[in-house]
Amino acid sequence: MITHQHEAVIIGAGLAGMRAAIEVAKTGQDCAVLSKIFPSRSHSSAAQGGTGASLGNLDDDNWEFHMFDTVKGSDYLGDQDAAEILAKEAPEVIYELEHMGAPFSRTPEGKIAQRKFGGHTLNFGEKPALRACYAADYTGHVLLHTLFEQCIKYGIRFYAEFQVVHLIVKDNVCRGVVAWDVRHGGLHLFRAKATMFATGGYGRAFRITTNAHANTGDGLNLVMRTGLPLEDMEFVQFHPTGIYRNGILMTEGARGEGAYLLNKDGERFMKRYAPTLMELGPRDLVARSIQTEINKGRGCQTEEQKKQGIPGDHVYLDLTHLGEARLREVLPQIFELARNFAGVDPAKEPTPIQPTAHYSMGGIPVTINGEVIYNADNDSVRGLYAAGECACISVHGANRLGCNSTLDATLNGRRTGRTIAKHLPDLIYEELPDDEPEKAEIEMDWYFKADGSENVADIRNELQDTMMQNCAIFRKGEELKTQLDIVRELQERYQNIGLQDKSQAFNTEVMEAMELGHLLAFSEVIVYGALERKESRGAHSRTDYPDRDDKNWLKHTLAYREPDGKIRLEFKPVVITRFQPKERKY
Amino acid sequence: MKKTYRIFRFDSAKPKQKHYDTFKVETAKGETVLDVLIEIKAHHDGSLVFRRSCRHGICGSCAMQINGLNMLACETQVEMLKDNTITVDPLPGFKPIRDLAVDMDPFYEKLHSILPFLINPDSPPTDKERLQSEEDHRKIELATSCILCGGCTSSCPSFWADKDYLGPAALLKAYRYVFDTRDVGLNERLPMLDNKHGLWRCHTIMNCNDACPKHIFPTEDISHLKRKVVEEKY
Numbered sequence: 001m002i003t004h005q006h007e008a009v010i011i012g013a014g015l016a017g018m019r020a021a022i023e024v025a026k027t028g029q030d031c032a033v034l035s036k037i038f039p040s041r042s043h044s045s046a047a048q049g050g051t052g053a054s055l056g057n058l059d060d061d062n063w064e065f066h067m068f069d070t071v072k073g074s075d076y077l078g079d080q081d082a083a084e085i086l087a088k089e090a091p092e093v094i095y096e097l098e099h100m101g102a103p104f105s106r107t108p109e110g111k112i113a114q115r116k117f118g119g120h121t122l123n124f125g126e127k128p129a130l131r132a133c134y135a136a137d138y139t140g141h142v143l144l145h146t147l148f149e150q151c152i153k154y155g156i157r158f159y160a161e162f163q164v165v166h167l168i169v170k171d172n173v174c175r176g177v178v179a180w181d182v183r184h185g186g187l188h189l190f191r192a193k194a195t196m197f198a199t200g201g202y203g204r205a206f207r208i209t210t211n212a213h214a215n216t217g218d219g220l221n222l223v224m225r226t227g228l229p230l231e232d233m234e235f236v237q238f239h240p241t242g243i244y245r246n247g248i249l250m251t252e253g254a255r256g257e258g259a260y261l262l263n264k265d266g267e268r269f270m271k272r273y274a275p276t277l278m279e280l281g282p283r284d285l286v287a288r289s290i291q292t293e294i295n296k297g298r299g300c301q302t303e304e305q306k307k308q309g310i311p312g313d314h315v316y317l318d319l320t321h322l323g324e325a326r327l328r329e330v331l332p333q334i335f336e337l338a339r340n341f342a343g344v345d346p347a348k349e350p351t352p353i354q355p356t357a358h359y360s361m362g363g364i365p366v367t368i369n370g371e372v373i374y375n376a377d378n379d380s381v382r383g384l385y386a387a388g389e390c391a392c393i394s395v396h397g398a399n400r401l402g403c404n405s406t407l408d409a410t411l412n413g414r415r416t417g418r419t420i421a422k423h424l425p426d427l428i429y430e431e432l433p434d435d436e437p438e439k440a441e442i443e444m445d446w447y448f449k450a451d452g453s454e455n456v457a458d459i460r461n462e463l464q465d466t467m468m469q470n471c472a473i474f475r476k477g478e479e480l481k482t483q484l485d486i487v488r489e490l491q492e493r494y495q496n497i498g499l500q501d502k503s504q505a506f507n508t509e510v511m512e513a514m515e516l517g518h519l520l521a522f523s524e525v526i527v528y529g530a531l532e533r534k535e536s537r538g539a540h541s542r543t544d545y546p547d548r549d550d551k552n553w554l555k556h557t558l559a560y561r562e563p564d565g566k567i568r569l570e571f572k573p574v575v576i577t578r579f580q581p582k583e584r585k586y
Numbered sequence: 587m588k589k590t591y592r593i594f595r596f597d598s599a600k601p602k603q604k605h606y607d608t609f610k611v612e613t614a615k616g617e618t619v620l621d622v623l624i625e626i627k628a629h630h631d632g633s634l635v636f637r638r639s640c641r642h643g644i645c646g647s648c649a650m651q652i653n654g655l656n657m658l659a660c661e662t663q664v665e666m667l668k669d670n671t672i673t674v675d676p677l678p679g680f681k682p683i684r685d686l687a688v689d690m691d692p693f694y695e696k697l698h699s700i701l702p703f704l705i706n707p708d709s710p711p712t713d714k715e716r717l718q719s720e721e722d723h724r725k726i727e728l729a730t731s732c733i734l735c736g737g738c739t740s741s742c743p744s745f746w747a748d749k750d751y752l753g754p755a756a757l758l759k760a761y762r763y764v765f766d767t768r769d770v771g772l773n774e775r776l777p778m779l780d781n782k783h784g785l786w787r788c789h790t791i792m793n794c795n796d797a798c799p800k801h802i803f804p805t806e807d808i809s810h811l812k813r814k815v816v817e818e819k820y
Contacts, residue, residue, distance in 0.1 A: 037637075040734045045644050095710075098716060100704060101703060110718050136727070138731055213641060333644075506683055
């Protein structure tokens with residue numbers, strides 16, 4: 001096994017990982033970034049509509065409104081100390097990105113352009129705020145490339161196409177990771193004083209998703225396998241507007257620019273669910289509203305469905321009244337995506353859409369400074385950090401607002417990078433327990449010898465289909481119990497997979513098998529948490545427990561994997577400072 | 587619809603055994619060449635190697651040659667391809683590693699060499715953005731949508747002839763910064779741009795314009811860059 005030593009090792013090269021790396025490198029300390037794909041391929045690039053900050057370039061915005069909206073959007077499960085930091089530091093983080101060279105769209109005065117986004121309001125809910133700072137509908141893409149280019153400037157060492165296989169934590173001290181060199185084959189041990197996860201979300205557990213093939217939540221399971229907990233995993237956000245049948249994102253910025261949602265009668269049905277904000281309600285509410293329209297028989301039908309008398313299973317996103325010129329100017333990517341993946345000209349006809357698994361509110365529990373914690377008292381693991389979508393601070397609580405994710409990733413990536421830079425002088429290269437790196441060898445051996453009868457793609461498809469059926473927007477106890485059995489049965493079958501490719505170099509079949517192992521492990525945690533949480537809050541909506549239950553459930557779940565493989569839940573109180581929970585109306 | 591796919595197979599460990607494998611795959615309306623590759627890997631041959639991630643044209647992983655043209659597999663719908671046999675090759679001009687995956691390191695090295703970051707020694711304003719007019723922003727906007735898929739550079743005959751040529755992707759990035767009103771780094775970039783493997787290797791063949799999945803016209807931006815360098819230096 002080849003050994004490397006870096007003071008800080010960051011896993012994941014999206015917005016959070018690269019933003020953190022820059023902060024460490026700025027202090028002259030040694031930092032390396034591992035990523036299973038090239039940094040510029042990271043899924044942050046798929047963020048479209050904008051990054052929230054109360055710059056007030058086009059209205060009278062301020063950070064308190066942003067904080068309130070974030071807390072209300074979270075259905076009061078978000079920790080308010082984290083929400084306050086997010087809202088307060090956002091303008092500084094945006095200006096800094098602009099100073100780095102991020103090519104934001106501009107207002108007529110030459111300032112950063114801002115647009116409306118779901119759930120973002122002025123004056124505590126009065127009317128929509130222009131808060132999302134954008135670069136057309138390529139915001140995530142330009143931010144990712146800007147940060148990648150800054151990493152080049154700072155000479156940060158990348159290990160691209162390295163897949164982490166094993167995280168070494170013992171006695172609540174992190175000692176580094178073992179990674180597989182995908183391109184050449186072979187295990188590499190990375191000893192580090194500080195290790196950070198920035199590995200993104202877990203949307204690939206679902207059939208219909210905006211997420212990239214790479215979003216298999218590897219980091220979450222790597223952390224959980226060491227005995228550390230995951231927080232609030234039951235909260236999975238469904239974005240209201242994914243392209244029908246393939247789930248590809250159509251930004252909320254489309255509605256921010258004025259697009260309508262229509263049912264089969266051509267009615268703007270959001271008036272029934274969010275009379276003030278209409279299409280700009282928060283995502284959980286809009287996704288539920290769409291699903292309710294479909295469930296009540298008001299969904300739109302394809303020609304084929306009409307012929308066969310099958311009820312409609314999608315609704316329309318109508319952009320036609322915006323006109324082709326405006327679409328091409330402010331939503332050029334949406335314009336292309338509708339043509340390439342929905343087969344419609346969005347300037348002339350409405351685009352068929354359906355809710356799509358999008359964002360993972362749950363993740364690796366961290367303090368407001370990005371330190372990974374191991375219990376409900378916020379005690380942290382020495383030398384282990386996390387930020388971005390794989391982490392749970394928790395700032396998004398039960399439902400994240402649009403344009404708060406690229407903000408969370410850059411802002412908390414920066415904060416976590418600063419924490420690491422500050423801690424490094426007091427951290428050492430910890431001793432490696434004898435048997436630890438070998439665990440990675442045993443695991444890789446298992447893949448290369450796997451010659452069972454089960455097919456990786458089939459198990460993955462069954463997992464995604466059944467998660468979609470039983471654990472998506474509306475959930476019910478019985479269905480969740482069924483799903484828990486299904487996931488456990490798939491885990492059993494996974495033990496008997498067979499792989500054809502025995503090459504060491506560029507063996508993507510082994511990589512996909514490894515990713516499936518992670519998907520199966522944390523999907524069980526999602527379902528388990530969803531079954532235990534007997535209330536409806538934010539993105540977690542139980543038809544058998546339709547109300548929010550603050551008395552029993554205003555708390556975070558911490559899920560541990562016990563040595564015998566069972567899941568155990570602990571609970572962590574929500575931090576409430578400025579805004580007491582109240583009924584959530586839009 | 588059922589079509590035949592001829593897929594290039596290669597393993598750098600056994601370079602002499604390169605060949606094509608043929609698969610027959612059924613696809614539904616709207617399915618893409620990437621969907622076909624995923625299906626082949628799932629149920630025909632698990633050892634097929636290709637890169638992919640976002641599957642909607644923003645990550646830039648799956649650029650490859652489809653029926654002789656550089657395209658993103660994820661954006662290429664099968665029904666748009668007229669032939670019944672579809673040939674899939676790795677991006678030309680780059681060293682193949684396995685099957686459809688090529689060595690992108692030289693591509694990235696060239697990108698690094700043109701200093702792809704904002705150069706401006708003046709401190710930016712505190713607690714404010716630098717101002718830039720909408721018009722000035724528009725000059726670089728299209729160039730900033732480059733996804734670094736490599737399709738343009740790989741399609742360029744000048745690059746095939748001179749592997750040290752920066753290529754359209756790196757030059758486009760240089761354009762994106764040189765023409766950014768906030769940047770003053772032209773002189774620092776000049777040695778890389780103004781040499782025999784730099785700007786002047788572009789002979790306006792324009793293959794890059796056809797290859798770009800984001801509808802950028804690198805040739806046009808490279809021409810602007812040439813003019814700028816002439817004005818600056820001569």
